[in-house]
Amino acid sequence: MFEQILLFFISLxxxxxxxxxxxxxxxLQLPALIFLGLPFGIALATHKIASVALGLGASIKHLKNGGYRWQLVTIMIAGALPGVVLGANVILQIPEKIAMVSLGILTIGLGIYSILKPDLGMKxxxxxxxLRGYLLGALGLFVIGVLNGSLTSGTGLFVTMWLIGWFGMSYTRAVSYTLVMVGVLWNGAGAITLAIIHQVKWEWLLVLLAGSxxxxxxxxxxxxxxxxILVKRSFETMTILSGIGLFIKAFN
Incomplete structure (x- = not known):
């Protein structure tokens, strides 16, 4: 019971x-599952499935506001989903330490870049x-999709920054797209793929899904x-902490 309560609050x-x-x-969620005794592959698959509930919970609120462009929705699906599936299939073939350190450096770089650009994403x-913009945008999302399908830690932050930097969205708008598209569709595709090719800790999922x-x-x-303002500061905090977390996991 204590383990279940701890998992719920960590997930929340x-x-x-x-x-x-x-x-x-x-x-927080992936390292917690590893700390509680799950091997990396099982923890990753379990976390990925639970993370779909994050997208569902956020979508209920964001979809009420509307304002989605069908062209952007289309490229976020068609451009990225193949990358998500590819990443989920190749994760076990990539040296884990190298991948985590590289992603950690890039993630911290995103946070520092945002801090140094006080007006970024404010309007x-x-x-x-x-057409050119959508095609290049889809290519960038495909690359991020590969990361999302494989390492899963913080790659939604890359999508948020890509939507701000390439398409000129505000932080709030970009986060809305990220949570609806990435949280539900990308993570859903990655979760299905990982559930097929890897073991899942099913008995922990209910409490993780509730917290998510x-x-x-x-x-x-x-x-x-x-x-x-709050979204920008949260983004900067999470990118830097995510990068530090990746370094810690890489060298433990």
Whole structure:
């Protein structure tokens, strides 16, 4: 019972912060599963399935606001899902330490870049909405999709920054797209793939799903209520902490 309660609160905190920042639930949830005794592969598959509930919880709140462009939705599905499936299939063939250190450096770099750009994502300035822009946008999302399907820790943060940097979204808008598309569709595809090719700790899933769903809804509520400043600060905090967390996991 203590183990189940601990898992719920870890999941709730991790997914509330992730819903605010547009990613990073794996910062707390994945290491916690490993700490409680699961091998990396089983912990990864279990976390990936639970993370779908984050997207569902956040989607309930974000979809009420609407404002989604079908072109962007299409490229986030068609461009990224093949990368997600590919990443989920090749994760066990990549040297774990090298992958985690590289991703940690990139993740911290995102946070520092955002801090050094105080106006970044504060206002909506949509761009690259032509055919070339969509194709290059889809290519970037494919690369991030490979990371999402494999390492899973913090890759939603890369999607958030890509949507801000390439398409000119505000932080709140980018996080909305990230949580609805990545949280449900990308993570759903990765979860199905990992469940097929790897063992899952099914008896822990119910409490993880509950924490993820409630955390996703709570984070989305706070993001929409408080606006870009809170989301930007949450993003910067989660990127730096996620990068540090990846370094720690890589050298433990």
């Amino acid at each position: 905190i991790a997914n509330t912060l992730s819903s605010l920042a547009g990613g990073g639930a794996g910062l 909506e300035n949509m761009r690259n909405l032509d 769903f409630i955390g996703g809804y709570l984070g989305a509520y706070l993001a929409l209520a408080k606006g870009n």
